[in-house]
Amino acid sequence: MTDHDNELELRRKKLQFRGAHRGTKENDILVGRFMDAHLATLNARQLDEFEALIVDIPDADFFKWATGKEKAPAAYDTEVLAMINELSNAR
Template sequence: MTDNISELEMRRKKLLFRGGHRGTKENDILMGRFMDKHLSTLTEEQLDTFEALINEVPDADFFKWATGKEQAPAQYDTDVLRMIRDLSNA
């Protein structure tokens, strides 16, 4: 059990760094707010989803989806993106 916890924590630390260095200040802020509020409580599946957003989605698309300016494709329209969008519209 301890190994699983430390693996999850290591993964969260890596995502914290990568999520805070997206390439644009606007996305860094959106990701930062989300990570401050939710990163420590995300499930492994949600971490997978968050990691896909970081690794696969170009900055411009992410910003449009996260701010609700455009609808995300189904594969990215997840609970994680909705949590990010809710914070960006708060």
């Protein structure tokens, strides 16, 4: 395993912890589904996108965006948000 691979794996573990502690049960479920399905294979850019969503965004906004109830601002309307939205039951 290279240093780059080790760095990505460490980031995944940190994000897994943060993602599992979003704050609301609904968001915990959405983020948990996403992490179960995709976290192990995200590249560095996707990890950046995921981190921005779970660190920068208030729970209420995240839920509306993740379930497609509102459109996210361009800076957060990312591939990762689309992946989360696909796993949402709101579709």
